[in-house]
Amino acid sequence: MRIDPDLDSYAEEGVLKAREIKSGISWMGSIDWERRMFDELIPLPDGTSYNAYLVRGSEKTALIDTADPAKSAALMAQLDEVDHLDYLIIQHVEQDHSGSAPLILEKYPNVQVISSPKAKPMIADHLGIPEDRIRAVEDGETLSLGNWTFEFIHAPWVHWPETMLTYLREEKVLFTCDLFGSHLATDKLFSGDGSHVCESAKRYYAEIMMPFSSLIKGHLTKLEPFDIDVIAPSHGPVHDEPSWILEAYHHWVHDEPKNLVVIPYTSMHGSTALMVDHLIEALSDRGVHVHSFHMSKTDLGEYAIQLVDASTVVFATPTVLVGPHPSIVLAAYLTAALRPKLKYAAVIGSYGWAGKAAEKTMDLCGTLKAEWMEPIFTKGLPSQETYKELDKLADEIAARHKGLQSGE
Ligand code: FEO
Numbered sequence: 001m002r003i004d005p006d007l008d009s010y011a012e013e014g015v016l017k018a019r020e021i022k023s024g025i026s027w028m029g030s031i032d033w034e035r036r037m038f039d040e041l042i043p044l045p046d047g048t049s050y051n052a053y054l055v056r057g058s059e060k061t062a063l064i065d066t067a068d069p070a071k072s073a074a075l076m077a078q079l080d081e082v083d084h085l086d087y088l089i090i091q092h093v094e095q096d097h098s099g100s101a102p103l104i105l106e107k108y109p110n111v112q113v114i115s116s117p118k119a120k121p122m123i124a125d126h127l128g129i130p131e132d133r134i135r136a137v138e139d140g141e142t143l144s145l146g147n148w149t150f151e152f153i154h155a156p157w158v159h160w161p162e163t164m165l166t167y168l169r170e171e172k173v174l175f176t177c178d179l180f181g182s183h184l185a186t187d188k189l190f191s192g193d194g195s196h197v198c199e200s201a202k203r204y205y206a207e208i209m210m211p212f213s214s215l216i217k218g219h220l221t222k223l224e225p226f227d228i229d230v231i232a233p234s235h236g237p238v239h240d241e242p243s244w245i246l247e248a249y250h251h252w253v254h255d256e257p258k259n260l261v262v263i264p265y266t267s268m269h270g271s272t273a274l275m276v277d278h279l280i281e282a283l284s285d286r287g288v289h290v291h292s293f294h295m296s297k298t299d300l301g302e303y304a305i306q307l308v309d310a311s312t313v314v315f316a317t318p319t320v321l322v323g324p325h326p327s328i329v330l331a332a333y334l335t336a337a338l339r340p341k342l343k344y345a346a347v348i349g350s351y352g353w354a355g356k357a358a359e360k361t362m363d364l365c366g367t368l369k370a371e372w373m374e375p376i377f378t379k380g381l382p383s384q385e386t387y388k389e390l391d392k393l394a395d396e397i398a399a400r401h402k403g404l405q406s407g408e
Helices: 007-013 069-081 101-107 119-127 198-223 243-254 271-285 300-307 326-338 357-364 384-401
Strands: 019-022 025-032 048-056 061-064 087-089 112-115 134-136 142-144 149-154 164-168 173-177 230-233 260-265 289-294 312-320 344-351 376-379
Touching: 019 230, 025 069, 048 069, 048 230, 069 101, 087 101, 101 119, 112 119, 119 134, 198 243, 198 300, 198 326, 260 271, 260 300, 260 326, 271 289, 271 312, 271 344, 271 376, 271 384, 289 300, 300 326, 312 326, 312 357, 312 384, 326 357, 344 357, 344 384, 376 384
Parallel strands: 061 087, 087 112, 112 134, 173 230, 260 289, 260 312, 312 344, 344 376
Antiparallel strands: 019 025, 025 048, 048 061, 142 149, 149 164, 164 173
16 A cells, blocks of 8 residues: 555545544554665664654643655644643654654744753764753653653663563553564554454564573563553554564563584575575485575575574585675674574685685674684685585484474
């Protein structure tokens, strides 16, 4: 479904009017059906949304988060009906959520900005909002709206160091900004049982949250005492049945990796591709599940999703100027940066006359805490000896994967 960016069309279609998620609590913001890249790095095959939430208490009114600056017009049109705003809560300074804040301050000159202490100088740096407009709130601090009370929960690194969550006690609504979000453009306000959102949420976890999984474990524990009816993230649908997303996060951060090998590869003249084909068959024959990704063509998000569950990565690269192919340089760098639960790693590939592609690939994965297996490289086309070495690698991987949960 494509929505004309013209504001009159928004109003006519009614899709982007504020929508109530509970009495007195409304979704606002924008659904970005056409965005296909985030941070010029992360593919968005299903678009995204920038959710803000208007909370009207008996005495005070607050807006939680805003919208990406490219979509400010939609949010400001929704706010036409809101005469007065007491608080603007900035849970996270990244511009896709805070970028419309300067317009909010312009429209409501007396609004007070609420943020974590770490966010306060960042808001000044990134948005040009003077610090004297901002009230910093401590972890556990509360803010009254009259009949309702916000409790602020500091949750650093989901996904910047300054992030916090906001819990509306009486209504049991937890506002989480990036955490528990999904890059998904849909006209469905709620995720329900999660069936139409789970894949997008897992992709989002893999791309955005996985590097911080050890901290997320702590955040999930911290949230356990809270009675939560609704989770309202700032990307994707609202979780009106939040148990599925809480359980999914629990699995993603806590579960042991599975019987799954991922093979990021590329091939220039076919030698490395022959090795990859042989290794896939050898692993499959030994009961090991495999996903291979041609890194010059693949959607990096699909690769990241498989890294959530994989036990082993095998980089497969031809040699270019004595090192790995640039697409494998990217794969190695990203794999290390995403900090998956991988336990084992290897490099295979080919060269024309000489090279150090294996050593250089391993160097690029410097922070990856995995046991490296012996590299296998062939000069030119793989020989029978090369195939025997790949069979031995498959034996070693299968032995290490014994007893792991299925990776299918
Ligand atoms: Fe959706 Fe970290 O911004």
